[in-house]
Amino acid sequence: MRITLGVTGGVAAYKAAELVRRLQQEGFSVQVVMTRGACEFVTPLTFAALSGQKVITELFGDSSGGEANLESAIEHIAVAQRTDLLLIAPATADIIAKFARGIADDFLTTLYLASTAPVVVAPAMNVNMWNHAATQENVEMLRARGVKIIEPAEGYLACGMTGPGRLAGQEDILAAVHEVFKAQRDLEGETILVSAGPTCEDLDPVRYISNRSSGKMGYAVAEAAARRGAKVVLISGPVNMETPAGVERIDVRSAEEMHRAVAERFPAASIAILAAAVADYRPVERRGEKIRKANAPLTISLEPTTDILAEVAKNKGRKIVVGFAAETDHVAENARKKLSSKNADLIVANDVTAEGAGFDQYTNVVTLFSRDGRDLALPKLPKSEVAQRILDEILRLRTLLYAPAAARHSNV
Ligand code: PMT
Numbered sequence: 480m481r482i483t484l485g486v487t488g489g490v491a492a493y494k495a496a497e498l499v500r501r502l503q504q505e506g507f508s509v510q511v512v513m514t515r516g517a518c519e520f521v522t523p524l525t526f527a528a529l530s531g532q533k534v535i536t537e538l539f540g541d542s543s544g545g546e547a548n549l550e551s552a553i554e555h556i557a558v559a560q561r562t563d564l565l566l567i568a569p570a571t572a573d574i575i576a577k578f579a580r581g582i583a584d585d586f587l588t589t590l591y592l593a594s595t596a597p598v599v600v601a602p603a604m605n606v607n608m609w610n611h612a613a614t615q616e617n618v619e620m621l622r623a624r625g626v627k628i629i630e631p632a633e634g635y636l637a638c639g640m641t642g643p644g645r646l647a648g649q650e651d652i653l654a655a656v657h658e659v660f661k662a663q664r665d666l667e668g669e670t671i672l673v674s675a676g677p678t679c680e681d682l683d684p685v686r687y688i689s690n691r692s693s694g695k696m697g698y699a700v701a702e703a704a705a706r707r708g709a710k711v712v713l714i715s716g717p718v719n720m721e722t723p724a725g726v727e728r729i730d731v732r733s734a735e736e737m738h739r740a741v742a743e744r745f746p747a748a749s750i751a752i753l754a755a756a757v758a759d760y761r762p763v764e765r766r767g768e769k770i771r772k773a774n775a776p777l778t779i780s781l782e783p784t785t786d787i788l789a790e791v792a793k794n795k796g797r798k799i800v801v802g803f804a805a806e807t808d809h810v811a812e813n814a815r816k817k818l819s820s821k822n823a824d825l826i827v828a829n830d831v832t833a834e835g836a837g838f839d840q841y842t843n844v845v846t847l848f849s850r851d852g853r854d855l856a857l858p859k860l861p862k863s864e865v866a867q868r869i870l871d872e873i874l875r876l877r878t879l880l881y882a883p884a885a886a887r888h889s890n891v
Contacts, residue, residue: 480505480658483562483594485587486526488516490637491569491603491646494622496521498568499529501649502656510535512587538586555586559593561724563706564659568629569603569646572614572781578626579617596706597659597864601629601652606642629655663829665874667708672748673701674741674755674787676716678734681764682779690756691838694718696803697754701726703866704752712748714740714757716755734758734784745791750873752801753788754827756838760784792822797881799873804828805837812850824850824876827869835859847872851879 482502486495495511502509511526512535523534533552538646547630567574567587571671574587576598582745591598602665608614609631647655662798675697679687694715701713702723711726714737722728729744731737734757745751760781792800802823804814807830814828826848831837836844836859843865847855849872857868 480507481563482656483510483512483558483559483565483590483596485512485514485565485567485570485574485590486517486521486724487514487567487569487571487574487587488519489569489571489603489646490520492517492520494646494649495568496525496529498649498652499526501653505653505657506669507656508532510562512536512558512590514574514585514587516573517622524689535586536568538589540669555589555593559590559596560721562590562594562596564656564663565591565594565596566601566652566656567599568599568601572604572608572611575600575602575614575621579620581829585618595702595861597625597627599627599652599659599661601655602631602644603645603646604631604644605638606636606640606644608646610642627655627659633871641651648750649840653733663706664708666704666870669704669709669750670712670748671701671704671709672712672714672741672751673697673704673754674714674716674737674751675701676718676720677756678716678737678758678784679732680734680758680761680784681732681765682762683768683770685769688758688760688762688781690758692716692718692756693839694720695839695841696865697752698723699862699866700752700754700869702864703870707870709750712744714744714755733787734761735789738785738787738790741787741791749799750799750801751791751795751868752873754803756805758784786821788823789821794803795822795824799824801825801827801869801873805831807832811846811848811854814846818848818850824880825869825872827865849876 486492499509509530519777523536526534534737546592577588578591583592629647631643632647633643634645635641636644677690679689681687698720699712705711705725713726713728729740729741729782761784763780763782788802800823804817804826806813810830812829814826818826827845829845833844835842842859843862844859845857
């Protein structure tokens, strides 16, 4: 597990040095990121020596220019991708305000925006700064976004005042880290099959029929499931996407290849989420040579492909099978039809003509139609967040369908 520890500029910054050691003793690999303010209190060398890793302090590296600068300009993305949890200790009022308002003017604030990992914040500051309405409002904003805030401890503060503002104790911080990791690993033991991207149906050696799927939605689902502890098998059509960490990826091209791969891996899965935009039709004939241009209309005969979702869901037993519905009209009606005709447990419907939704967008606007009759309309969200909501809904549905007693108990 990889923790990125953000150290910001307060007197308590020195306490983060001991925290690095404790986290390492608990088996975490720790990458330290320091703000300029933090460097006024403790040197990066201290953290580099303790963590055994280069400490990141600048968004653009040193100012000498050249290749190294280009690398460091995108380093926040690389660090974001390998961060399993972002811990800020100590967190100043300034960093809390920047996180709350989405200001990205240094490495740590940019990393916060680029990361999809859970975030834990341990504030430490003067008591009046902590109690100030602005800080409290910012803290509430972060809480509402799912950030775990570790309340500062009460006591004598470096400024000479007494009250809440001391960095929480190491034990409290470690307990919060473990708690967040545990809550985030609710898919441990599951094997999740995800399909993503388009399929390409070849007409001849140079031409094919395809669609506009980029793979972003399916890859977001695969990444979120892996982060939550599932073993993920991702069956992907041709896309230009990085394989998410810890995910097994199988590349396919046509609907037929995708069908074979899904059918082969479905028996070992407990959950299947089929987000791929599979071709409904393929050319009856794939020509061995390039189709020559002629001065006459060209007719191409197409035949239906196998409906992979309907096929695997026929014998799904207690597996949860999720399909998507890419619609341009009558979204709810069509999605409900697909839910029953394909024997799915959940259909994630998107109106692909809506702004910020559907193909090749970083966001999506979806409604989740569940087998128990619930329709959950979500606002426009990043695809990473849509993925989390789909996984939450799957777990809710499975408890309801297959462990009804436990579900009733948890509703009491
Ligand atoms: O990849 P992105 O650019 O991020 O875009 C995301 C998306 C728009 C592709 C995604 O959100 C989405 O809607 N995926 C499903 C696209 C689709 O094929 O929808 P459909 O309504 O035609 O199919 C319904 C379901 O049946 C889908 O789960 C599909 O995977 C499945 N299907 C369809 C045809 C077929 N031959 N076999 C299938 O299994």
